[in-house]
Amino acid sequence: MGRYALRFAALGYLGVLLALPVGYVFYRAFEHGFAAAWDSVTTPAAQHAFWLTCEMVAIAVPLNTLFGVICALVLVRQRFRGRALLSAAIDLPFAVSPVVIGLALFLVYGRNGWFGAWLLDHGIQVIFSVPGMVLATIFVSLPFVVREVVPVLREIGTEQEQAAATLGATPLQTFLRITLPAIRWGVAYGVVLTTARALGEFGAISIVSGKLVGQTETLTLHVENRFQAFDLTGAYAAAVVLALMAIGTLLAMNVFKPKEGTR
């Protein structure tokens, strides 16, 4: 009896807060038929937004993966002063509002910013153009790979690496043949989380992109734009595209998620 009450309460809460709203948006996107939804996500603006979002992900994810693996190696394998500080600094994007991240980049790379004027003189516009949006996407998704790889590195220890080194392997060989295969699932899970975060970035991009339709409008900005233009089908259809991407990453998460008892 008590068990069913708890189950009912938990599932009811999830249904009302999560499942029903998300399901209803799918319904609303297709209520005027599949053709109407398809038309509204294949307008030039929507297509451009989709590819721009993919571009953001394609730049930010590899860079953050590379940085994340190096950073995790440094944090776990090296002893130096300020290590705790570095570790805390990497987690900063979790504690900072995306809007504040956008403002921060604006203040440094904007027209009147610390580096912005110099960069503009050299023909590089960062804010209100794609480079600024890439910076914002990298910033918000910075910690994920580090956070997933650090615990795995701790757990595997250094014995095998030392054995490889005594047998004459170069540091690069040791990394490629011993360390990388051991951490690959952690890296993969971190990549999935980074992708999800990069796909959905909105707040920081709102500030640094200038929201120029067909130029700096990502898919998330496109959802807002369509909604505010009273094009509900367009907004819901674009939201469904993003939701499908999210569900795709969710499925990937379940594949890569570290499971109990597998290590």
Added chain:
Amino acid sequence: MLVYLSVIALIPLAAVVSKSTTGGWSGFWDAVSNPQAVSALKLTVIASFIVVAINAVTGTLIAWVLVRDDFPGKGIVNSLIDLPFALPTIVAGLTLLALYGPKGPVGVNLAFTRASVGMALLFVTLPFVVRAVQPVLLELDREAEEAAESLGARRLTVFRRVILPSLTPAILAGSALGFARAVGEFGSLVLLTGNIPFKTQAASVFIFSQVESDNVAGAAAVSVVLLGLSLAVLLVMGYVSRRVVRNGG
């Protein structure tokens, strides 16, 4: 590596702190004590605390059902928990608005109310407590519970005296992460809450509106308060949960 971190994150954040004090201490204070800023910060803090408190209960409940109960479709429900992490926040706001907004099919209109702020925050922070409590609950030794039960303790007493103390650090840790997330939340609030000053405008949305109207120094000042707030909560909760662990919780 330090260059990457600095160029992307550290120098820009330093610029926010520096910008917030361009008008000196009094400029900072004026920006932060502006009635609209105070109202936005108050709403953010109060809503975040309420949401964290609700999450502590519902998150523990969901984790409990996922670990101790068994029913068809449990695997799907378990992966559904991560949906708020994967779903873009603007989509989260839109989905809530579609169902619980004007002309929604259920006949309740929460759009542009303070309740909508809370609902959006509940949506985006849902996974934190669940995902913190779940592994602890899985590892928990059942022997102490069985012992307590065989000695005649009622189930509620067992939960309160035996299980809950072991879960407390995880609940606190999940709550701290959820609070930091709630304080800075932006995307899900934009469409849903209407951003009415003195009523539903949260701090992050206030910052955004200040940037749009070219009051960058004011925006930076409120940003610093927000930043300090989430860092402070993360530090305090970290300290508290370490203490709870050390005291044998």
